[in-house]
Amino acid sequence: MSAPQRALLIAARELFAERAHPDGLAAALTFTGMLVLLESLAFGPGRAREPDVASGVFWIAILFAAMLMTQRSFDRELEDDAIDAVIALPGGRDALFAGKAFALGLLMVIVGVAGGALSIFLLDLEIALPGHLAFVVLLGLVALAPVIVMNNVVALRVRARVAVVPILSFPMLVPQLIAASQGSAAALAGDAAVALSWGALLAAFAFVYAVLGLTIVPAAIE
Secondary structure, eight states: OOHHHHHHHHHHHHHHHHHHSTHHHHHHHHHHHHHHHHHHHHHOHHHHTSHHHHHHHHHHHHHHHHHHHHHHHHHHHHHTTHHHHHHTSTTHHHHHHHHHHHHHHHHHHHHHHHHHHHHHHHHTOOOSOHHHHHHHHHHHHHHHHHHHHHHHHHTTTOTTHHHHHHHHHHHHHHHHHHHHHHHHHHHHHTOHHHHHHHHHHHHHHHHHHHHHHHHHHHHHHO
16 A cells, blocks of 8 residues: 555544444534633634634644544554554554544544534624635645644553643644634635735645654654
8 A cells, every 4th residue: 555545544533433323523513612602702703703812722622622522533543552553553553644644634523514604693793704614724734734743653652641641742833823813814804815825835845744743653652
């Protein structure tokens, strides 16, 4: 099998596991909805409808949901040592990272659509550029996955992994969080050029961290 085929096989395995036991996806959806609701109440209806606040609330919820879902995914791998069979295969280490990141990206699209719909409904948001907003959100979701998966693999055998992964991930994700929030706010406000600029930066983040993950993960697992 080629490297892309191995990665797709791992991604399909991950999606089937999530379909059989959708506790990670259900927890992420619930967490996103509750966080959006609580933060909108905390800011108040008037303030929460402003583009910069609404986009910031959305992306903070998405970040924590992605962290929660990824940790649950690796918990399943460690429960019966299933991960050992994967990394023992030729090219299994690269396929593990690429497949997990791809599957997480697809699942986060579901969470992002649900969270975005809830934000629009609760806050009664007016979207000036829906196409640009979808573009920025999609790239932001894709850019999150490589960082979170990479740090989960690095801290795979650490006893306090639940605490270590956020400590490693959050500083790396701050630039992406800013880019995603600013790009979404620009799309809500109707500034097409700014939204596309932030979207391009998110695409660069996704590429850089995907390459970095494919470089670091095999050595980290070894």
